[in-house]
Structures are given as C-alpha cells and as structure tokens.
Amino acid sequence: MTVVSAFCVGHGPGLLAWPERPSAEIATPMFEAYREVGERLRTSRPEVIVIFTAEHFANFFSIRPSMYINIGDRTHGPQEAWLGAEPRTVPGHPDLAVAMLQHSFDHDFDLAYGHDLLLDHGTIVPLDLLSIDRSLPVIPVIVNGLVEPMAPLRRYASWGESLRKLFEQRPERIAVLGAGGLSHWPGMPEQGQVSEVWDQAVLDGLVRGDRSVVEVMPAAGRTEAGPGAEELRAWAVAVCASGSRSAEVLNYAAVPEWGGGIAVVDLCVGGS
Amino acid sequence: MSLHDVERLLFGLNRDQEQAAAFLEDPEAVLDEHPHLSIEEHKMLSDRDVLSLYRYGLHPLLLVQASRFFGMQLIDFNEAIQPALGERTS
Numbered sequence: 001m002t003v004v005s006a007f008c009v010g011h012g013p014g015l016l017a018w019p020e021r022p023s024a025e026i027a028t029p030m031f032e033a034y035r036e037v038g039e040r041l042r043t044s045r046p047e048v049i050v051i052f053t054a055e056h057f058a059n060f061f062s063i064r065p066s067m068y069i070n071i072g073d074r075t076h077g078p079q080e081a082w083l084g085a086e087p088r089t090v091p092g093h094p095d096l097a098v099a100m101l102q103h104s105f106d107h108d109f110d111l112a113y114g115h116d117l118l119l120d121h122g123t124i125v126p127l128d129l130l131s132i133d134r135s136l137p138v139i140p141v142i143v144n145g146l147v148e149p150m151a152p153l154r155r156y157a158s159w160g161e162s163l164r165k166l167f168e169q170r171p172e173r174i175a176v177l178g179a180g181g182l183s184h185w186p187g188m189p190e191q192g193q194v195s196e197v198w199d200q201a202v203l204d205g206l207v208r209g210d211r212s213v214v215e216v217m218p219a220a221g222r223t224e225a226g227p228g229a230e231e232l233r234a235w236a237v238a239v240c241a242s243g244s245r246s247a248e249v250l251n252y253a254a255v256p257e258w259g260g261g262i263a264v265v266d267l268c269v270g271g272s
Numbered sequence: 273m274s275l276h277d278v279e280r281l282l283f284g285l286n287r288d289q290e291q292a293a294a295f296l297e298d299p300e301a302v303l304d305e306h307p308h309l310s311i312e313e314h315k316m317l318s319d320r321d322v323l324s325l326y327r328y329g330l331h332p333l334l335l336v337q338a339s340r341f342f343g344m345q346l347i348d349f350n351e352a353i354q355p356a357l358g359e360r361t362s
Contacts, residue, residue, distance in 0.1 A: 056333055061283040079287070082340065147331065148362060187332030189357040191350055227332070227362045 002168045005044035006176040006242030006267035007037050008206075008235045009129075011053060012184070013121035014258035016083050016128060021257035031129070033251035033264035038130035044270055046175035048093045048137045050100075050241070051123055052160075052234040053179035055142045058120035065112030066151045067104075067159065068142040071097040075140055077119025085124050093137035096172055100139070103166040109159045117142070126179045143237060145180065145230035156233045157215045160240025167241060176267075178238025180231025183224070184260025190226060194254035198225040199261035202232065206239065206247035206265060214239050228260055242269045275329050278313050281306060282330070282338045292341035320344070322352050327359070 015034075019027060041049075058079040060068075075090045097113075104111050123140050132138070144150055167174050182199040185191050198218060205213030214236035222229060238244075244267035252263040285292045285302070295302045299318050303309060309317070316324045320342040325335055339349040 057283055057286065057331075057337065061280060081289070146333065185332075187334075187336030188360065189326075189350070189353045189355075191336075222361055 002170075002174070002270065003164075003176050003242045004046055004173045004270040005041050006178075006238060006244060006269045007041065008178040008238055008247075008263070008265040008267060009034065009037065009126050010181060010260075010262035010264070011122050011125040011179040012255075012258045012260060012262055013080065013083055013125060014255075015125055015262070016085050016121070018257065022255050026253050026255055029251050030253055030255070030262065030264070034129035035131070036250055037264055037266065038132065040266060041130060041132075041175050044175060045173055046136070047173045048096055048139065049132065049175045049177060050096075050139045050141060051126065051177040051179060052141045052143060052237040052241070053122040053126070053177075054145050054231050054234060055117070055122055056120050056146060058118045060142075064144055064147055065142070066144045066155075067109065068112045068114065068117070069097055069101055069104075070115065070117040070140045071101060071113050072115030072117075075117050075119050075123075075138075078124040079118045079120045083121055083124065085128050088124070088127070088134055090119065090123075090127070090140075091135065091137045093139050093172075096170060096174070097139045099170065100141075100163060100166060104159065104162065107162045109162060122179060126177055141237070143233040145233045150230060150233070153217050153233060153236050154215045156236040157211065157240045160237035163237070163241040164243050176238050176242040178235040180234040181229055182232075182261035182263055183226050184228030185226035186228050186259060188226070191259060192256035193226070194256065194261045195225045196254050196261065198229065199252065199254070199263065202235075203247075203249050203252060203263055203265065206244070206267070207249060209245040209247075211239070226260070239267060242267050244269050277308070278317070278325075278328070279330055279334050281317075282334050285341055286334070286337045295341045296343050322349055323355060326353050326356050332360075332362075
C-alpha cells in the first residue's frame with residue numbers, strides 16, 4: 001500500500017485553548033476546514049497516521065534531536081493542562097515505526113527514537129480538531145524547528161523523500177500529517193504579527209507542486225515570518241513523504257488571536 | 273549560573289505542576305533551592321521580570337510558558353516585553 005491521504009495543518013494551541021477569541025467570520029470556516037480534513041482522512045480509511053510535528057519543551061531540553069520518532073505502543077497527552085483538551089492515550093504502531101527508523105538508518109538519516117514521548121499541542125491540536133478516532137494508531141515524529149542550530153529544510157525534504165519509498169512498500173494504509181506554522185513569533189514582542197505574503201508564497205508553491213518551497217526556506221523566512229516559520233520542516237517531510245505534487249488550500253487566515261498564519265491544506269495524494 | 277541553567281530551571285518548573293504552583297506561591301522558596309543563580313538571575317526570576325529575562329536571551333517559548341507560573345496573563349506578558357520589539361530574531 002502507499003499513502004492514502006496527506007494533509008498539512010496548523011497546530012496553534014489557541015485553536016483549542018481560545019476558540020472564541022477570533023471573530024466568527026475567521027473561526028467558523030477555520031474549524032470547518034479542520035472538520036473537512038478529518039472527514040477526508042476517514043474516507044481514505046487509514047490504518048495508521050504518521051504525524052510530523054514539533055514539540056515545545058514538553059520532552060526535550062538539554063538533549064534535542066533534529067529528528068525523533070516514537071516507536072512505543074502508546075503515547076499520552078496533552079502536557080499542557082491549560083490547552084483544555086481531554087487527556088488521551090494514543091496507540092502507537094511499533095511495527096511501522098521501527099521500519100521507518102531502520103529505513104532511515106539504512107539511508108543515512110540518523111534519527112533519535114524512544115518509547116515515551118509526551119504529546120503537547122503540536123500533536124494534540126490536529127488529533128482533536130480532525131476528530132481522530134482514539135483507537136487509530138498514530139506515530140508521532142518530531143522535527144526540530146524550535147531551537148537553534150537547526151538542520152536545513154532540505155535535509156527534512158530529503159528524509160521525507162526517502163520515507164516515501166518505504167511507505168510505497170508497506171502493507172498498511174498510511175495517512176500523513178504535517179503540523180505547524182505558518183508565520184508566527186511565539187513568546188516574542190512580535191507575537192500576533194503575520195506575514196501573509198510569506199505564508200501565501202508557501203501555499204502557492206504547494207498548490208503549484210513547486211517543491212522548492214519546502215527545500216529552501218522561502219525568501220527571508222525567519223526575518224519575515226518569525227521563528228515559528230521554522231516549523232515548515234514538519235511540512236517539508238510530510239510533503240515529500242507523501243509524494244505530493246499539488247495541493248488544495250481548504251482555508252488560510254491570518255489570525256493574530258491565535259498567534260499567526262494558520263492554514264489547512266490537502267496535499268492531494270491517494271484518495272484525498 | 274548561565275543562561276542555559278536558567279532555561280533548565282524554567283523547563284523543569286513548566287513540567288512539574290507542584291513546583292510551578294510552589295513558585296507561583298513563593299518564588300523565593302523555590303529559588304533558594306538554586307543557590308548557584310547569580311544575583312542578577314535570582315532577581316530577574318524573583319521579580320518575574322520577563323522583559324529583562326527576554327533581553328537576557330531566554331528562549332521566548334520557555335519564557336511565555338513561564339509566564340503562567342509567574343502569575344501573568346498572556347496579554348500582560350505581551351505588554352511587558354513590548355519595549356524589546358525588534359531586538360531579537362529568535
């Protein structure tokens with residue numbers, strides 16, 4: 001089997017913690033887009049979800065891997081009680097996760113791995129907003145877009161391309177999610193600013209099937225779009241691992257109340 | 273101590289609800305357990321001086337997470353660090 005559906009979505013904690021803060025004109029279509037993606041994902045009948053996302057000091061501090069995969073049989077979250085999400089135990093998929101790990105090693109990507117990742121909003125927000133069934137196995141994969149120094153974007157794109165070849169050979173029906181971004185400045189005085197121009201350049205590139213937007217940080221990324229834009233690494237792996245060659249933007253909005261630019265994107269692979 | 277050690281302290285507090293609550297209640301009692309803090313670091317933390325901590329170079333996400341056990345609302349945190357607008361890119 002191969003990838004049956006793939007999507008990229010924002011994972012801003014405000015989507016769960018403060019759903020009422022933006023106007024209904026902004027919030028309603030955004031939540032509707034997440035609901036629609038959840039529906040498309042279920043329609044593709046995945047047996048496992050692989051989510052590429054960030055973690056935000058829930059686990060890693062002194063030791064911070066560039067790429068981490070959880071190979072255990074379950075994870076828990078959210079770490080943040082203030083998120084307002086109901087705590088959930090998420091089943092893992094050790095068989096596929098270990099295969100991804102070994103495949104990565106065999107192709108010169110030296111991942112960190114473990115059994116007990118504590119999930120934070122980076123994973124919980126997409127799972128909740130897409131209403132992912134609590135019995136569906138999920139493999140959380142963490143990329144470092146949080147703390148410098150960081151591996152370049154192209155490294156994640158290359159890794160995703162490598163994983164795509166594994167996914168094509170696997171028996172499972174796999175759904176791929178990339179979670180994060182777009183422009184935002186978490187915890188900085190600039191918090192709430194949005195670079196719609198930068199965000200749109202990324203989205204337009206994905207729609208055109210222009211891989212360069214996830215291989216090289218679009219012009220002046222950090223300066224123009226804030227440190228949060230570094231989460232594009234999660235999208236880079238998802239785009240390349242899924243084999244996406246076009247995309248449909250279900251919704252995009254600049255949402256200062258939720259801290260940045262938020263997009264919901266179907267990567268148009270498999271049945272999606 | 274160093275910037276990294278101060279960040280480690282906040283990282284630990286953010287992951288330990290009991291210690292975070294203890295800091296909220298009595299920061300000095302918690303800080304006394306970290307005698308290697310410099311006088312300046314101790315004061316910034318004791319005063320919950322997020323602007324100085326930001327300018328000291330703390331990771332912004334660790335700092336905004338700490339604002340919860342500093343007893344600050346997000347809107348007040350944002351206002352407090354506004355004088356540092358444009359000073360950092362990460």
